Amino acid sequence: MTGSEDRAGARWLAASRLVLLAVLWRRGLAAALVVAAAAGIAVVAIGPIWSRASLESNLRETFRTVGSDAGLRLFATAGPDSDDVPVGLAQQAWDTAPRSLPGYPSRIRGIRIGVHLSTAAAPLAAASSALVYRSDACRRVRIVQGRCPSGEDEVMVSRDVSGLTGYGYRLGAEVTATGLAEQHAYRISGVYAVDDPSSAYWFGLGFPVRSTGGGGEPLAFDPLIGTVAGLQRFSRLQPASVSSDYLLDPERVRLADVPRIEAAVAALQRRYADQQRLRVVSGFGPVVAEVQRRQGATDLGGVLVTLQLALLAWAVLFQIATDAAEARAAEVALLTLRGATRLRTAVFTFTEPLVLLMGAVPLGIVAGWSAVLLLAPTVLLPGTPVVLDAAAVLAAVAAFTGGAAAVALAGRRVLRRSVLQLWQRTERSAEPLRPFAVDLAVAAVAVAAVVALLVAGRSAGPVLLLAPGLLVAAVGLLGVRLVPGLVRRFVPPTRTAASVPLFLAVRQVARRPAGLRLVAVLAVALGLASFAGVAQGAAATDRAARAAADVGAPRTFRVLDSTPGRTIAAVERADPEGRWAMAATTWSPSGGTITGRVLAVQADRYAAVGLTASGGPAVGELGRRLGSPVDAVRFRGDRLTIALTATTVAGRPVVGVDLVDATGARRQATAGVLREGRRTYAADVPCARGCELVGLAWLPAVDRGAIGGDVLLTGVEVGLDGAASPLRLPRAAGSWVAAPPVSGAVDRVRAGREGVQDRFRSADGGYGGVQLASRPLPLPVIATASAVLRGDVDDVPRMEDQAGDVVPVRVTRFAPLLPVVLGTGAVVDLGALDYRLGSLFREVEPQVWLGSAAPPDALQRLRAAGLRLRVLDSTGSEQARLARQGPALSLLLLQVCGAAGAVLAMLATAISISSTARRRSYEAAAMLALGLRRAQVGGAAVLEQVLLLAAAVALGVPAGWLAAVVTLPVLPRFDTATPIALITVPSPLPALALAGAFLLLVLVAALVGALAVLRSAHGSRLREGEE
C-alpha cells in the first residue's frame, strides 16, 4: 500500500468516525430519521411484497378451485380427427408419457371404452355407458357394497345404477358390455359411490353421470369401473380413449414454480407436436393468465395505496430531515466559517443523513416483510409464502431515492443560508407555510377526481381511486390554513382573560405558521387512516352481507347418499323444534316458465336458519309466503280408519290414502272400494315411526273406466298396536284442496264444520282426490322478475323437471333479489317441491343449512339422525374468500398503512416538538425570568401543542369520513358484481374511535413536548440568546 493510499484510508476512517460520533451525538434525532425512513421504505416495500403474497394466495386458491382445469392430460390419438386409439396401445402410450412433471407429482392412467350394458334381468334395456379404468380409482370412490374389482372379469357399478329397480345391476350379478364388435361378461364385485363428482381426480370427464335420462327410462349409466386386464379383454382394435392425466398439486406449487411448469408443459407440447400419437392438453397457462389478470386490479390498488402512503411518509421524512438539518446548522456554519468549499460542505451536510437512510433500507425492507408476514395469515390462505423478491428491493431502493431527495431538499435550505443566518435561531419560523398555489392545485385535482369518480360510477378506473386521498389532502392542507386566522380571533379575548397559559398558547399558534406544516401532514395522515378505517368498516359489513346472500345461512353442508325427502325427515328428527337446522337444495328446472336457479328451503324453518339477502325480502317474510297456513297433519300408527259418507258413486273408485313416511318417501295405501252411504274404510299404513297425511285419492277401478261421486270425509282414526284415537283434521275453509288432477279428473272440494266434501269425476283411468293445503298447489313461489318468463303475480307459471313432470306454481311475490339465487331465480318450499316432482331427487343434491342458533353438537345430532354431511360453505369462509379479492386487499393495505402513517406522523410531531424544545426554551426562559410560574409556562406549552395537534385531528378525521361518504358508493369492494344492496353511507364509528385514540396520543405528545421545553428553559439560555 502506498503512502497516499495510507493517508486516504486514514482520512476515510477519520471521516467515518466523525459521522459515527455525530450520529451518537444526535441519537434521538438520528433514531427518528431512521425510523421515519424505515417506515417510508417499509410502506413502499409492502406493496410488492403484499402483491406477491396475494398472488401466491390467489394462485393457490384458484388451483384448488379449478381442480383438473389446471391439470395436464396426454391423450393417445390415432390421428388429427380421432381421440380414440386401439385399446391395445394403452400400455405403449403410458410408457411414452412421463411419470411426473414439475408441479405434477403423479399421473393417473386411464382407459375408457364406450359400451352398451345389459343384464340377465333386463337383456333388452341396453343403456350406453363406459367401461373405465383409472389408476387409484378404488381409493377415490366409496365402496358401499362388495369390494374393489381385482380380476379381469370384475367390475364395480355405481350405487345409482345398482339401485335401479328391474335392471339387475346388483352385487354379484353378471353384466354384459358390448363394444364395437364384441361383448364380454363381467361380474359385479362392488358397488361404488362418488361423494364428490367434481373432484379433480375425475379430470372433468363428465362421470359419474346421473344415471337416467328423460322420461324416467335409463339412457346412460354411470361408468363401470374395472381393471386394466379387464378392459384389455377387448381385442386390440377396440377403440378406446387412453390418457395419462396429471393433477396439479396446488399446495406445492408456488409462484416461482410457474415459469418452470409452463416451460415443462410447453416442452411437452413441442415434443409431441409432430408425432400425432399423443396430444397434450393443459389449462395451466390460461388459469395462471386469468389469475394474473385478476391480480392486476390488486396490484394497481396496491400501487395507488403505496403511492399515497409513500407521499405521506415522504412528507414526514422531509419534516424530520428538516429538523435534522437544522440541528446541524451550527456545524455547517463552522465548516463555512473555516472556508470549506460548497462541495465539501454539501458532502459534510448530507453524509450523516444519507448514512442513516442507507441503514434504514434493510430495516425498512425487513419491517415491510414482517408486516406482510403478520398480515397475511389474517386474510390470505393459510400457509401463503411471503417472499421478498427483487421488486420489493427495487421499491425499497426507489423509496431510498425519494428519502435522499427529501434529505437533499431539507439540507439545501440549510446550505443556502449564510453563516450569520445559520447562527440565528428563529430562521424557520419566518418561512412561509407553503405556497397557496400548491394547496389550490391539490384541491382542484381532488375535486376533479371526485367528480370524475362520481360520473364514472362503478366503471371508474382504478386511478380515480386516488380521489379519497386527494380529497383528504385538500381538506387537510386548506383547513390548516384557516387555523391561524381562526385562532387569531381568540387573541384579544384571551389577552384580557385570567388564564395566562391560554393567552400565550393562542398567541403562539396565531403567529407561528411553521408549526402548522406538521399539522398539515398529521391531518392528511389522520384523514387517510380515517378514510381507510371507515371504508374498511363498510367493506367488512358489505362482505358479511354478500356472504349471507351468497351462502344463505351461516353454515351449509352437502348431504351424501340422501334425497330431499329423507333429508327433511332427518332434519326434523335432529331439530324437532325447527330452531337451527333446515333442509335445502338448489335446482335448475329443465323447462317451464321459471328460469334461473331455484332455491328450495323448508319454509317453516327458514326464518330461524336462513340469512336475508341485503336488498331483498327478509327470510321471515319468505318463509311466511312460501309456507302454508295449514299445519301438516302428522301421526304415528299402523292403521288408518277413514269415515266417509258417499251420496252418489259412479264406477268402482278405490279409496287411497296418500302419505309421506318418516324417511320422506311418498306412500299410498288403499282402503277398499268406495260405496254409497256412511261407511268406514281401513288401510294398513307403514307409519309406526311417523307419517304425514297428505290426502285421500279416488283411484280408478281395475277396468280404468269412468268414476265419480259425491263424498264427505267426516273423520279419521289412527290405530297403533290395537288402540285407536281420532286424528285431528283441519276443517276451515281452504284447508283442503283438490289433489293434482290426473288425466282430466275434476274435484270440487269444500271444507266445513261437517267435514270435507268432494264432488269428483274422471274418465279413462284419470283420478283425483282431496289434499290438505299443507302442501299447497299451485306451489307458492317468490321469484325475481327476470326469472319469470312471462306473466305476473296473477298468472300461473310452471316448473318442469328432467323427467317431464310439471308442477304449477304461483308467484306470490316478486323480489329484487333472493338469497343464493340472487338476481335471477326463485325460492320455493322444498318439501312441497319434492312431493310434487317425484324425480327431483335425481337432479339435486340435498343440503343441510345450520342457523346461528345451532348447538355445538348440531353435526352429531344430524349424523345421529342418519345424515352423511360434507362441508359445503359458510358465511365465514365466504367472507374470507371475499376478503382475499383485490379491492378488499387494497383497502386492507390502505387501512394498515394508513394507521401506520398516522402513528408515524404523530411520532414525527413528537420528535419535532422535542427538537424545537431548545428553540422554544429561550422564550420559556424569558417568561420564567419575567416572573411567570413554571406551571403557567408549562401549561402554555401544553395548550399550544394541544391546539395544534387537536386541529390536525379535527381536520383529518372528518375529512377521512367525508372522503368515504363521497366515494364509497362507487368504490369497488369486490372483484365481481353483486346485486345486493351495499352500504352507501358509512358508519362514522371507526372515524370516531380513531379520533378518540389520537386525541389521547395528542395529549401525551403535548405533555412530553411541554416537559421538554420546561426542562430546557434554564437561565443560561438567556445569555446564549443575546449572541
Place this chain on the structure above:
Amino acid sequence: MTDALRCTGLGHRYPGAESDALDGVDLVVPVGGAAVVVGPSGAGKSTLLAVLAGLTRPSRGRVEVDGVDLAAASDSALRALRRRSLAVAVQNPFRNLLPYGSALDNLRLVRRTAGVRGGQEPARLLDALGLGDIASSPVHTLSGGERQRVALASAVSAGPRLLLVDEPTSQLDRVSRDRVVALLQRITGELGTAVLAVTHDPEVAAALGGVVRLRDGRIEQ
C-alpha cells in the same frame, strides 16, 4: 511585506437601519502583530468582526486581508481566504468546534478543510500549545476554558495569517482567562499569526496591546 489586515474608510449600514453600524473605520494589523478592539455594547464590534471575517459585505470602504479585497472578492475567493489565511473564533466555543469530536478531530477537520498536508501536525500543535493532555477528549466534556483554548488551537491549526477572535474570555474564570490570553500571546509570538481580538475585558486588551476603541461605529483616537 503585506499587512495581515488593512481596512480603510470601512463603513456598513444594515438594510433598513437609520444609522451606520460602522463608519470610516481605518485599521491595520501587521503580520504577526496583534490588535484589540474594545468598546461598549452596540459600538459595532460584532459587525466589524463579521465584516473583517468576510461574513458580511461592507457597505463602503476597503478591507484587505492578506492582500485580498473582501468587498470585491467572490464568494469562493472568500472561502479560499478563510481556508488559507483567515481564521475566526467566535464567542460560543460550540460554534468553533464539533462538540462530539475530540480536540484532535477538530484540528484535523480544519486542516483537511484547508487542504493542509505539511506544517505542524495537530497532536504536536496541541502539545505545543499546552493542550496535549486533553487532545483526545470529546469537546463537550471539556471545561469552558479548555473549550476556548481548543477553539483557538483549532482556528490556527491550518496556519492562517490572521486570527479574528470575538470575546475570547467571556464567561471564563480568572485562571482560564489567563490561560487563554497566554495562548493568544503564543499564537502571535510563536506561530506568527496576527490576532485581532474584540473584547470587553480590559485585562485582555492590556495583555495583547494595540488597543483600538470603537464607539458608535467609529474608531476613537
